[in-house]
Amino acid sequence: MAEHPELSAQERAGKAFPVSWDQFHRDCRALTWRLNEVGPFHAVIAITRGGLVPAAIVARELGVRVIDTVCIASYDHNKQGDLNVLKGVSPDTAKLGGGTGKGLLIVDDLVDTGKTGRMVRDLLPDAHFATVYAKPKGRPLVDTFITEVSQDTWIFFPWDTALSFQPPIRDGAA
Numbered sequence: 001m002a003e004h005p006e007l008s009a010q011e012r013a014g015k016a017f018p019v020s021w022d023q024f025h026r027d028c029r030a031l032t033w034r035l036n037e038v039g040p041f042h043a044v045i046a047i048t049r050g051g052l053v054p055a056a057i058v059a060r061e062l063g064v065r066v067i068d069t070v071c072i073a074s075y076d077h078n079k080q081g082d083l084n085v086l087k088g089v090s091p092d093t094a095k096l097g098g099g100t101g102k103g104l105l106i107v108d109d110l111v112d113t114g115k116t117g118r119m120v121r122d123l124l125p126d127a128h129f130a131t132v133y134a135k136p137k138g139r140p141l142v143d144t145f146i147t148e149v150s151q152d153t154w155i156f157f158p159w160d161t162a163l164s165f166q167p168p169i170r171d172g173a174a
Ligand SMILES: O=P(O)(O)OC[C@H]1O[C@H](OP(=O)(O)OP(=O)(O)O)[C@H](O)[C@@H]1O
Pocket: 047, 048, 049, 050, 051, 072, 073, 074, 075, 076, 077, 080, 108, 109, 110, 111, 112, 113, 114, 115, 116, 117, 138
C-alpha cells in the first residue's frame, strides 16, 4: 500500500478475476460440501455485505435456519480504511456459541489482507470461518475456502458488475 498510496486496491491489483452468478453459486455449493464434513453448526453468521449472498446459499444447503450478521465496513468502494464494526452478533446467537463462537459458522465472500478476518476471529475465536475465495495474506485466518487467487488479483463479484462490451483480444483487450 505504501508503494502507490494514490492508487486504490483495485487499481494496484494487476489482474481481474470476474465471477458470474453461476460460478459463484457453484463455488458456494462446493464450499458447503466441505463445511458439511465439519458441522453441524448452530447458526450461520454473514459478514456484511459481501458475506450475505454466500451465507444464504450455504445456510440453505446445510439446512441452517438461524442466520445472523456482523456488519463490518472496511473498503469504501475499493480503498481500505479503518475497520468499523457497525453491528456485532445478537445476544441469542452469542448464547448459541457459548460466548466464544463454538459451533457457529462465519461466512464471507473473501479474505484479502485478512483485516476483516482478524476482527471476526477476535470477536468469536472458536467459530469456524469460511470464505469462498482467499488471497495469500488472509488465507491463514480462514478455516475453509474454495479458491485461492494471487494477492495482486481483484475479484469482481456479480452483484458489483454488469455485462458490457469487450474489445477483441487482438486489439489489446486484457
Ligand atoms: O481481508 P480484507 O482485506 O479485510 O478484505 C476482505 C473484506 O473486504 C470486503 O468487504 P468490504 O469491507 O469491502 O465491505 P462489503 O462486504 O460491504 O463490500 C470483503 O467482502 C471482505 O469482507
